[in-house]
Amino acid sequence: MERIHGTGASDGVAMGRLVLWHGCQANVEKYTIKDVSKELERLQKAQDEAVDALNEIYFKSLKRVGKKDSMIFRIHMMMIQDEDYSQAIRDRIKENKVNAEYAVWETGQEFSARFAKMDSEYMRGRKTDIIDISDRLVKCLNPEYGSGKIAVNEPSILAADDLTPSETMQLDKSKIIAIVMRKGSRTSHSAILSRTMGIPSVVGLGDGFDNVKDGMIAVVNGTAGEVILEPDEAEQGKCQQALEASSRKQQELKSFLGAQIKTKSGRIVAVNANIGHPADAETALKNGADGIGLFRSEFLYMGCATLPTEDEQFEAYKSVLEKMGNKPVIVRTFDIGADKQIPYLHLPKEANPALGYRAIRICLDRKDLFRTQLRALVRASAFGNLKIMFPMIISVKEVREAKQMLQETKSELESEGISFVHDIKVGIMIETPASVILSDELAKECDFFSIGTNDLTQYTLAADRMNDKIAKIYDQSNPAVLKMIELTAKNAHKAGIPVGICGESAADPKLAEFYLKTGIDELSVAPPSILGLKKTLKQACEKSAAV
Amino acid sequence: MQKFNYSIKEPEGLHARPAGLLVKCAQSCSSNVKVAVKGQTADAKRLFAVMGLGAAQNDQLTFTVEGPKESAECAKLKAFCEENL
Numbered sequence: 034m035e036r037i038h039g040t041g042a043s044d045g046v047a048m049g050r051l052v053l054w055h056g057c058q059a060n061v062e063k064y065t066i067k068d069v070s071k072e073l074e075r076l077q078k079a080q081d082e083a084v085d086a087l088n089e090i091y092f093k094s095l096k097r098v099g100k101k102d103s104m105i106f107r108i109h110m111m112m113i114q115d116e117d118y119s120q121a122i123r124d125r126i127k128e129n130k131v132n133a134e135y136a137v138w139e140t141g142q143e144f145s146a147r148f149a150k151m152d153s154e155y156m157r158g159r160k161t162d163i164i165d166i167s168d169r170l171v172k173c174l175n176p177e178y179g180s181g182k183i184a185v186n187e188p189s190i191l192a193a194d195d196l197t198p199s200e201t202m203q204l205d206k207s208k209i210i211a212i213v214m215r216k217g218s219r220t221s222h223s224a225i226l227s228r229t230m231g232i233p234s235v236v237g238l239g240d241g242f243d244n245v246k247d248g249m250i251a252v253v254n255g256t257a258g259e260v261i262l263e264p265d266e267a268e269q270g271k272c273q274q275a276l277e278a279s280s281r282k283q284q285e286l287k288s289f290l291g292a293q294i295k296t297k298s299g300r301i302v303a304v305n306a307n308i309g310h311p312a313d314a315e316t317a318l319k320n321g322a323d324g325i326g327l328f329r330s331e332f333l334y335m336g337c338a339t340l341p342t343e344d345e346q347f348e349a350y351k352s353v354l355e356k357m358g359n360k361p362v363i364v365r366t367f368d369i370g371a372d373k374q375i376p377y378l379h380l381p382k383e384a385n386p387a388l389g390y391r392a393i394r395i396c397l398d399r400k401d402l403f404r405t406q407l408r409a410l411v412r413a414s415a416f417g418n419l420k421i422m423f424p425m426i427i428s429v430k431e432v433r434e435a436k437q438m439l440q441e442t443k444s445e446l447e448s449e450g451i452s453f454v455h456d457i458k459v460g461i462m463i464e465t466p467a468s469v470i471l472s473d474e475l476a477k478e479c480d481f482f483s484i485g486t487n488d489l490t491q492y493t494l495a496a497d498r499m500n501d502k503i504a505k506i507y508d509q510s511n512p513a514v515l516k517m518i519e520l521t522a523k524n525a526h527k528a529g530i531p532v533g534i535c536g537e538s539a540a541d542p543k544l545a546e547f548y549l550k551t552g553i554d555e556l557s558v559a560p561p562s563i564l565g566l567k568k569t570l571k572q573a574c575e576k577s578a579a580v
Numbered sequence: 581m582q583k584f585n586y587s588i589k590e591p592e593g594l595h596a597r598p599a600g601l602l603v604k605c606a607q608s609c610s611s612n613v614k615v616a617v618k619g620q621t622a623d624a625k626r627l628f629a630v631m632g633l634g635a636a637q638n639d640q641l642t643f644t645v646e647g648p649k650e651s652a653e654c655a656k657l658k659a660f661c662e663e664n665l
Contacts, residue, residue, distance in 0.1 A: 108600045108627075115627045144628060151634045155595050159631065162596070376601075382589060382662050 034265045037241030040218060041258035045233030046279070047190060047211035048264075048272045053247035054193040061138040061171055061178070065130050072126050076133045079173035080119070084110050086169070099310075100335065105162070112166050118144060134174045141167025154218060161216075165197030190253055192245050211235075211253040213260050215242035235260050286564035290321040294570045296549060304567050305361075305557040307535060311349045314356040316560045321567065324361040324418075326483065326557020327535040328353060330406065331367040334375050340402070346409035354417025361418045363483065363557075365462065366406055366435075368392040368424040387491065392425035397434055407442040414454040422460045422483060427467035432478045462535075464488035469517045476528035483557070484521055486536025490514050509538035515547065522551045533557060542569040549573055581646045582654040586661040593636035598665055603627045605660045611647030613657065641665075 066072050087110045094103040112118060118140065125136035145160035145167075172178050188210050195216040209232060217236035233255030238245075244262055245251075252261040252272045261268050294302040305326030306317035317325060333341050333349055341349075354362050369375050370391025383389040396403040410421055423435045436459060446453055461478075463469060464485035476482070486509050491498045493514050496507040508514075518534070525532035533555030538544055540558040542565075548556060549570070558566055590598055606613040606624035613624040617639050622629035624643070635641060641661070645654040 104597050104600075108596045111600050111603065111627050117626050117628045147632065151632075153593065153595075153634060153636060155592055156631065156634055159596060376664060379659070379663055 034268065035244055035262045037238050037244065037260050037262065039235045039238035039241070039258050039260070041255045042217065042236045043232060043234035044256045046252070046254050046256070046272060046275050047233050048252045048269065048276065049188055049190050049210050051192045051245060051247060051249045051251050052189040053245065054191055061134050063135040064132050066132050069127055069130065072133050073123060075174060076122060076126065079133070079170050080113055082173045083113050083169045109162065109166050112162065113170065134171050137167050137170045137174065158218060161195055161197055168197070190251055211255065213238060213245065213253055215239065286568060289564045289567040292567050292571065294567060294574065296574050302549065302553065302570060303555040304563055304570070305555055306560045306563060307557050311352045313560065314353045318356065320560040320563045322560065322563055325353065325357060326363055326533055326555055328362060328364045329368065330364055331369050331373055334367055334369060335373065339377055343405050343409045346406060347412050350410055350413035351416045354413055354419055357417055359418050361420055363420045363422050363460070364410060365422045365424050366396060366403070369395055387497065393423050393431055393435065394425065397431065400438065403438060404442060407439055408446065411442050411446055411453045411457065412451060414457050415452050419454065420458040420460060420481065422462060424462045425464060426461045426475065427465050429471065429474050429478060432461060432475060463521050465492050466517065469521050472521045472524040473527065476524050476530055479530065481530050482521060482525045482532040484518055484532065484534045484536065486514065486534060486538045489517060489536070493517055509536065510541065510544055519551055522553060526552060531555060540566055545569045545573045581644060582650045583642065583644050584654060584658055586641045586643065586658070586665065588635055588637050588639050588641065588665050590665050591637050593639065594630065594633060594665070596631065599630045600627060601664055602660070603630055605657060609653040609656065611645045611650050611653045614644040616642045
């Protein structure tokens with residue numbers, strides 16, 4: 034038994050057999066060529082083929098992990114077509130009279146060595162990208178250099194010196210239960226991708242990786258950054274227990290799938306899901322969501338190169354509404370700006386984006402954009418239980434103006450003979466101190482409130498939530514924030530409208546009792562947190578007679 | 581010939597994605613576009629050259645734009661930097 038240590042790149046524990054994966058960059062054969070122009074032609078053809086293949090991987094990856102994590106394949110396309118890189122390969126073919134495969138391999142080595150010397154850890158990581166594109170070109174030139182697909186027959190732990198992004202993308206998640214690597218850091222693309230895919234992973238094992246042999250049994254602890262090779266019975270037992278405990282916990286939580294949270298006084302508290310993509314509705318239902326408490330519609334704007342059309346948005350909203358049946362779906366109109374920038378809107382950089390041109394401020398200024406979204410929403414209302422919510426409100430005037438536009442949209446659609454639900458419920462996000470102070474007046478204007486604790490904490494405590502240095506000050510359970518919530522809830526109930534919480538702290542078990550006592554009507558959290566929260570709330574309801 | 585300076589705001593510096601976007605923007609210009617930082621100069625139309633600069637946050641980039649449409653393209657590059665870097 035041996036323990037080796039690295040950096041935990043993706044959480045979780047797994048035990049299984051190691052499969053050692055050798056990249057295919059070694060052993061590229063070198064031979065002298067006679068016909069230089071024929072070799073250059075081969076190279077050109079391989080470059081075209083590689084770009085086509087990358088384009089295909091890009092679209093596949095887009096569906097699987099989204100735009101941000103897929104962008105790397107676009108960059109790879111540019112790298113393969115880069116003039117300096119291509120010229121260096123062509124020069125080698127012309128001057129050294131070597132075969133294209135060898136010229137590509139040598140150029141890849143030269144360029145990656147250049148990046149390996151750079152100051153920033155991030156840039157050093159890019160040498161893997163160069164090896165990746167060079168491998169791809171070599172394979173296009175000569176398919177005998179391997180297919181690049183990682184084939185595993187039984188559930189296994191993948192062990193590799195380094196994994197290129199395309200190798201990671203091609204992993205069959207059902208067969209790979211963990212990844213361990215000699216190289217890499219938390220910020221390498223493979224690490225990011227393995228987190229998105231939810232596989233435990235330990236990277237940067239260094240010399241310790243020398244002891245990793247094909248076929249060994251190992252325990253991988255991605256949370257602790259530890260790998261145990263050939264674990265003894267005691268270690269195997271420990272791991273088995275950890276796995277069983279986690280699956281028991283999962284199983285136990287399943288009993289809360291159909292659970293309804295009802296307080297002793299008979300009040301029902303809904304536990305809803307926050308989603309960003311129409312496909313997440315499925316995950317929400319699987320995790321027992323009572324509804325969608327926050328559909329962040331700005332993600333529809335973020336995954337593409339141009340504005341989503343009315344029809345595209347309509348289809349997205351409709352698919353969520355249909356999937357959720359009669360369960361409520363709260364769509365927040367786009368909250369663009371601050372940390373969520375959309376390149377094609379050409380918004381200028383601001384010194385204080387969190388205090389700047391964002392959310393409802395853009396909606397009421399760029400009415401063309403807002404109208405398109407409202408039309409799509411109203412049309413979709415015919416297909417389920419839709420509620421519309423406006424973000425970043427600071428005044429009654431804003432709410433009236435937004436509602437006025439919604440009314441105009443309805444009249445427009447009515448005159449076009451399109452059917453929709455006439456009394457769509459309209460609510461607002463309470464995420465600025467201004468909206469809390471005005472909550473009594475705002476409550477008269479809307480059908481519900483949802484408190485966005487992430488921004489409310491940031492604005493109440495004057496603490497930037499992106500700034501690590503003040504992470505301790507940014508505290509969602511600070512008494513000032515809790516008083517804000519209490520005041521909002523009081524004013525909502527006085528006006529007879531429900532109030533929910535949709536920030537990160539909605540899932541905080543330490544606040545569950547506070548929410549129940551304050552009379553919060555709905556909590557909306559990430560789908561994997563729903564069942565755990567239902568359990569906490571149920572226990573809190575039973576424990577406390579006061580609610 | 582037109583010149584302008586720009587300080588990088590992007591926390592990760594001129595890493596792969598922004599470098600890729602910058603190169604795309606430069607490639608759409610008919611002018612000759614050069615970008616310099618810390619005494620190193622690169623052709624802004626070449627990805628490896630731009631990434632090789634290793635420009636970090638707060639580093640000052642100096643752009644040199646030369647060609648018949650230089651003023652319009654200089655403005656375009658400047659707007660691009662302000663939005664993306």
